[in-house]
Amino acid sequence: MNSTLIFIGIYALLCILYFVYLKKAVKETNNIIFHMITVICIPIFGFVLVSLMDYFIQVMRADETDYSYYIGEKKYEDLHYLKPLNKQKEIDKVSIEEALNLNSNTYKRQMVMDTLSSDNVLDYIDVLKKALGNTDSETVHYATAVIMETQRKLVDSLLKLRRAYQQDMDNRYAITNYEEALSNTIFCGVFDENNLAKYYEWYKELTDKLLKEEWALERFFDNRIKLDFILGDFRHAKETCEQFKKQNPYSELMVNRYIEYCINTQDKKLLNQFMEELKGLPVKLTQETLQYIHLFN
Structure with missing residues (x-):
């Protein structure tokens, strides 16, 4: 008891x-x-x-899985992960790429979706592509959605500017806007090679005309040479480098592309010739380019 x-x-x-x-x-x-x-x-x-x-x-x-906080009322069961992001502050604190390595699927999804409201989604394309291989299926789904939406916006803008260019092919404003949109589409990393073939041809057609103009901008030469590198058209790349040098002998960008051509083609003789020629060109080089050149002297 x-x-x-x-x-x-x-x-x-x-x-x-x-x-x-x-x-x-x-x-x-x-x-x-x-x-x-x-x-x-x-x-x-x-x-x-x-x-x-x-x-x-x-x-x-x-x-x-609870995604209701993305629309309407937000839930605050976990303030650290679910509170509305102060984008710049959060990106400074933990980069999106680092966020993909965190254990919280909720945070990864929110960071990926948050890129849509970024000033420039293209800054995060490499990270979004990395997210496609994430173990969380919803993170992959969100990354795919962001990439597809970015592709749609790029194409819509490009086609609009292409129509404006076709309506007035002598309008420099229309030309430069179209060239910028087209080169951005090609080099932004959003599209795969299968989808870019058409845009490659458009850019070649455009720059074949533009590079003959006295007012041709440096970026026209630069982007065409980069495209020639991608396509393996080194003959045309060399021609464009020579034309770039002739038309813009003061361009530091020209110097970088010319050296890059020599390296890609392993043309040591041409590189040595260019280094000698460079001494007589009226180009002012930054410390970064000078360090690059010193590697070959």
């Missing part, structure tokens, strides 16, 4: 202590009542039972 009373007294004390713990750890009153009824009605094993139930509930919550 005495041992029974002692057991009841000790167990009652444990229940009181457990109640105090629940008051601090659990916010919902219903959960507190449920836990207390369980441990009181099922002595000893009640503690084991509620512990197991709490564990499985936490596991289920960690795995459940």
Whole structure:
């Protein structure tokens, strides 16, 4: 009899202590009542039972997918991950690429979707492509959606500017806008090679005409040479480098592209000739380019 009373007294004390713990750890009153009824009605094993139930509930919550905070009312169950992002502050704190390595799928998804509202989504294309290989299927889905939306916007803008150019092919404003959109589409990294073939031909056709103009901008030469490198058309790349040098002998960009051509074709003789010729060109070089040149002297 005495041992029974002692057991009841000790167990009652444990229940009181457990109640105090629940008051601090659990916010919902219903959960507190449920836990207390369980441990009181099922002595000893009640503690084991509620512990197991709490564990499985936490596991289920960690795995459940809830995207409702992206639209309408946001949920704030986890303020660190679900609060509206101060984009620049968050990107400065943890880069998107680093975010992809975090354990929180919610945070990864939000960071990927947040690139849509960035000033320039193209800055994050490499990271978005990396996200396509993420283990979380929803992160992959979001990254795919962002890339496809970026592709759509680029093509829509390009076609609009192409029509404006075709309506007035002598309008420099229309020409430069079209060239910029077309080169951006080609070099931004959003499209794969299969989708770029048409744009390659458009750019070759455009620059074949533009590079003959006295007012041709440096970027026209630069982008055409880069495209020639991609296509493996080194003969045309050399011709364009020579034309670039003749028309813009003061261009540091020309110097970089010419050296790049010599390296890509492993033409050491031409490189040495250009280095000698460079001494007589009226080009002013930055320290970065000078360091590059010193590698070959």
